[in-house]
Amino acid sequence: MSAPPVAAAGQVEARTVIRYTPEDAKLMLENASSVIIIPGYGMAVAQAQHKIRELFDVLTKRGVDVKFAIHPVAGRMPGHMNVLLAEADIPYDKLIEMDEINSEFAQADVALVVGANDVTNPAARTDKTSPIYGMPILDVDKARTVMVIKRSLNPGFAGVDNELYYMQKTLMLFGDAKSFVSEMVKEVQTLAA
Ligand code: NAP
Numbered sequence: 001m002s003a004p005p006v007a008a009a010g011q012v013e014a015r016t017v018i019r020y021t022p023e024d025a026k027l028m029l030e031n032a033s034s035v036i037i038i039p040g041y042g043m044a045v046a047q048a049q050h051k052i053r054e055l056f057d058v059l060t061k062r063g064v065d066v067k068f069a070i071h072p073v074a075g076r077m078p079g080h081m082n083v084l085l086a087e088a089d090i091p092y093d094k095l096i097e098m099d100e101i102n103s104e105f106a107q108a109d110v111a112l113v114v115g116a117n118d119v120t121n122p123a124a125r126t127d128k129t130s131p132i133y134g135m136p137i138l139d140v141d142k143a144r145t146v147m148v149i150k151r152s153l154n155p156g157f158a159g160v161d162n163e164l165y166y167m168q169k170t171l172m173l174f175g176d177a178k179s180f181v182s183e184m185v186k187e188v189q190t191l192a193a
Contacts, residue, residue: 006153006174017153020171022180026187028145028171032109034065036101038138039081040074041157042115042150046177049088052114054185056090062193067094069101069111069138071119076157102139111143113164115177117156120148122163132158146170149180 006019029035037056043049059066068090074081085095096104105111113120120140123130140146141164148165151174155161165172173180 015166017165017172019174022183022187025147025173025184028110029188030191032064034108035059035110035112036067036069036108038069038113038116038140040116040119041076042177044075044080044084048177048181049084051178051181053088053090055181058185058188067096070095071098071138074116074119098138105139105142108143111140111146113140113148115150117162118158120164131160147173149173149177
């Protein structure tokens with residue numbers, strides 16, 4: 001099911017993660033009753049918001065509670081994520097600001113990160129030596145399962161590695177956000193209602 005490991009770039013000691021497929025993602029979503037989607041700059045670059053709306057629709061139709069976690073500096077300008085998700089007609093009441101959603105991650109079956117990086121990095125809470133230490137983050141690592149869509153293990157805007165990617169509960173879904181979410185939609189559509 002999963003393909004060969006992928007190595008992090010530019011590290012003295014290369015760490016590896018497993019590359020998971022859209023089918024693996026479907027298996028994780030099959031029994032999920034709550035999913036939190038975390039959009040970031042990569043969603044904007046890929047223009048993946050309309051495919052995310054399709055994923056929202058297929059999951060909601062299955063009875064899954066789907067919410068979006070909005071970090072105040074996700075993307076490259078204030079309100080970036082709200083604008084893109086509104087453009088895709090995602091209901092406004094499903095967009096939940098960081099301070100409110102953070103207490104919900106521990107009860108979420110799946111946290112699905114779509115092209116976000118720094119705003120999910122637990123080093124901001126735990127690593128005093130990290131340049132992003134003290135930055136408020138989305139507590140994505142507290143969800144039961146984490147899935148991350150991005151193209152590589154390359155860092156985000158702040159230029160730092162993200163421990164989230166090496167956690168045992170994390171599935172790395174490598175690819176362009178728009179095409180990967182599109183494949184996920186097709187997979188979830190094959191599930192029985
Ligand atoms: P981020 O930390 O820059 O991470 C974005 C991630 O998206 C990257 O790691 C990249 O990984 C991935 N990506 C890029 N193109 C993609 C594609 N086509 N498909 C899938 N993934 C793609 O972004 P963030 O988590 O949204 O955090 C925002 C950062 O920007 C913060 O550090 C914040 O301080 C800073 N910032 C924000 C503002 C603001 O006002 N919102 C202004 C200036 C700076 P790959 O390369 O591996 O795909």
